[in-house]
Amino acid sequence: MKILVVDDEEDVKSLFEQKFRKEIRSGQFEFSFAFSGEEALRFLGNNPSGVVMILSDINMPGMSGIELLKCIRKDHPAAPPKVMMITAYGDSGNHDQAMHFGADDFLSKPVNFNELKVKLLNTL
Amino acid sequence: MEYFLVSIFLIQYVRSSLQTKTHFPKQDQILIYARGISIALIGLYYVFDERSWFDWFWHIYTVSLLVYLYRNEEFQSLRTVIQSFIPFIAISVLRDLVKVLFPASYDRIDYIFEVAISAAFILCFVIWFYARKQQRILAKEREERLREEQASNAQKQSLEYLVNERTIELTKQKEELQKTIQELRSTQNQLIQSEKMASLGELTAGIAHEIQNPLNFVNNFSEVSVELCQELEEEIDKITMPENDKDYIKGIISDLSQNQQKITHHGKRADSIVKGMLQHSRASSGEKEPVDINALADEYMRLAYHGLRAKDKEFNAALVTDFDAAIGKANVMPQDLGRVFLNLFTNAFYAVAEKKRRLAASGSRQDYKPEVKISTKKFDGKIYIRITDNGTGIPEHIKTKIFQPFFTTKPTGQGTGLGLSMSYDIVTAGHGGVLDVDTVEGEKTEFRITLPIS
Numbered sequence: 001m002k003i004l005v006v007d008d009e010e011d012v013k014s015l016f017e018q019k020f021r022k023e024i025r026s027g028q029f030e031f032s033f034a035f036s037g038e039e040a041l042r043f044l045g046n047n048p049s050g051v052v053m054i055l056s057d058i059n060m061p062g063m064s065g066i067e068l069l070k071c072i073r074k075d076h077p078a079a080p081p082k083v084m085m086i087t088a089y090g091d092s093g094n095h096d097q098a099m100h101f102g103a104d105d106f107l108s109k110p111v112n113f114n115e116l117k118v119k120l121l122n123t124l
Numbered sequence: 125m126e127y128f129l130v131s132i133f134l135i136q137y138v139r140s141s142l143q144t145k146t147h148f149p150k151q152d153q154i155l156i157y158a159r160g161i162s163i164a165l166i167g168l169y170y171v172f173d174e175r176s177w178f179d180w181f182w183h184i185y186t187v188s189l190l191v192y193l194y195r196n197e198e199f200q201s202l203r204t205v206i207q208s209f210i211p212f213i214a215i216s217v218l219r220d221l222v223k224v225l226f227p228a229s230y231d232r233i234d235y236i237f238e239v240a241i242s243a244a245f246i247l248c249f250v251i252w253f254y255a256r257k258q259q260r261i262l263a264k265e266r267e268e269r270l271r272e273e274q275a276s277n278a279q280k281q282s283l284e285y286l287v288n289e290r291t292i293e294l295t296k297q298k299e300e301l302q303k304t305i306q307e308l309r310s311t312q313n314q315l316i317q318s319e320k321m322a323s324l325g326e327l328t329a330g331i332a333h334e335i336q337n338p339l340n341f342v343n344n345f346s347e348v349s350v351e352l353c354q355e356l357e358e359e360i361d362k363i364t365m366p367e368n369d370k371d372y373i374k375g376i377i378s379d380l381s382q383n384q385q386k387i388t389h390h391g392k393r394a395d396s397i398v399k400g401m402l403q404h405s406r407a408s409s410g411e412k413e414p415v416d417i418n419a420l421a422d423e424y425m426r427l428a429y430h431g432l433r434a435k436d437k438e439f440n441a442a443l444v445t446d447f448d449a450a451i452g453k454a455n456v457m458p459q460d461l462g463r464v465f466l467n468l469f470t471n472a473f474y475a476v477a478e479k480k481r482r483l484a485a486s487g488s489r490q491d492y493k494p495e496v497k498i499s500t501k502k503f504d505g506k507i508y509i510r511i512t513d514n515g516t517g518i519p520e521h522i523k524t525k526i527f528q529p530f531f532t533t534k535p536t537g538q539g540t541g542l543g544l545s546m547s548y549d550i551v552t553a554g555h556g557g558v559l560d561v562d563t564v565e566g567e568k569t570e571f572r573i574t575l576p577i578s
Contacts, residue, residue: 009337011345015341015344015348018351019348021355109336110339110343111344113344113347
């Protein structure tokens with residue numbers, strides 16, 4: 001399963017790679033990373049229909065996670081990837097907005113990786 | 125004969141007009157003697173067969189009587205009347221002198237003296253009559269003046285009464301104004317305080333947001349590192365190498381793993397503080413709903429008590445409740461207000477436990493009975509909640525700091541210093557109420573929540 005992680009923090013990459021080391025090694029998951037909303041859109045343009053799941057932060061400089069979500073829902077109406085939004089603790093405003101614009105799920109920081117792993121495996 | 129009449133009349137006149145009997149008893153006594161002399165003289169006059177030489181006794185007596193009356197200060201007001209008798213006596217004395225010294229001439233002018241004496245005699249009574257009349261007028265005037273004085277006195281009194289009334293009114297107004305100023309001052313202080321608290325709360329939430337992301341990385345990376353250490357250990361088992369080297373490497377890995385666990389542990393601690401800080405910004409975002417305040421307070425009191433009992437089996441305290449059943453349900457945010465109760469009760473139980481511990485350590489006062497009390501009261505559109513403990517109290521110099529975020533007196537790791545600060549936000553910003561404290565160091569602490577109910 002191809003997963004695109006969008007976050008402005010670059011350390012997210014190594015964290016995901018280490019957290020899902022076994023799954024990546026066994027080929028269950030294949031992670032790609034984008035460090036801004038714009039980069040994520042470019043990546044999606046270059047790899048159409050390849051990405052199954054997008055994990056996106058909401059609070060990012062430049063294009064926010066919500067705007068990214070809107071673009072994805074507009075540009076890929078045919079084969080929509082699943083989108084899971086991640087935001088800071090207890091931000092109910094962003095949660096409601098994300099759900100309104102068509103997010104499939106919602107995670108709050110700090111991300112519970114065991115929970116995320118279960119959710120990802122269920123999507124498989 | 126006329127001497128007798130004149131003297132008696134004079135004496136009686138003085139006595140009656142001045143009321144000497146009551147006002148001047150000493151002079152009155154003398155006047156009574158004088159009257160006696162007059163009567164004696166008239167008696168002797170007839171005994172001696174109306175001799176002309178006897179008149180000289182009369183002269184001496186009447187002159188001395190006049191001099192006495194004239195010179196006495198007490199009879200000054202009667203001087204005009206007394207003076208009127210002088211001509212009569214003077215002419216009488218002169219006639220008798222002429223009679224003795226010039227008997228020949230006297231026979232010729234004898235009628236002149238008779239007329240003069242009669243005239244003087246009449247004059248006495250005329251003057252007396254006028255004097256009396258004048259005195260009456262004076263008395264009348266005096267009476268009038270007295271009446272006027274009384275009238276003006278009455279007016280004065282009524283004016284004084286008015287002035288008094290005004291003064292009282294003004295004093296009352298002044299006191300009211302002073303009270304208002306005081307109220308305004310305390311309101312201003314409260315506003316400044318709550319403004320300060322609000323900005324601190326915002327700052328706290330802002331800091332928390334900024335810290336949260338890096339803290340998440342610390343926690344996540346340390347967690348994943350623990351997992352990596354486990355994997356590393358498993359991998360090492362697959363390799364063949366001398367047992368000594370293997371144990372050494374495994375020792376290092378176990379140390380690394382323990383370090384990562386410590387990082388995770390302390391990261392989680394920081395995380396719970398950050399979560400507490402973030403609750404500041406959410407302090408007034410909940411929905412209000414009708415809640416039984418008494419039941420809520422009771423529930424959290426028991427929760428706090430059993431929470432502490434679970435940690436410290438020795439701990440014990442009397443729970444006293446004084447609920448006003450009239451409160452019923454009030455519109456509040458139950459989770460938020462519950463958190464306030466939990467904080468205040470936890471602090472109260474901590475304070476009594478701490479006092480007991482200190483007393484036990486110093487070996488005194490074994491009869492100390494920890495007590496935590498909750499009382500509620502509904503009055504004048506407001507709910508008053510008091511949480512009282514007989515614990516350690518709060519020293520005066522830190523009383524102003526207790527509502528500030530991160531202020532705590534508990535040992536490191538036992539309190540975040542956010543409980544009271546958040547409670548303050550919930551009560552003031554969230555419910556538009558008042559949270560204040562009354563405390564005596566070493567004796568008691570009372571937290572008072574005042575909630576308006578609309």
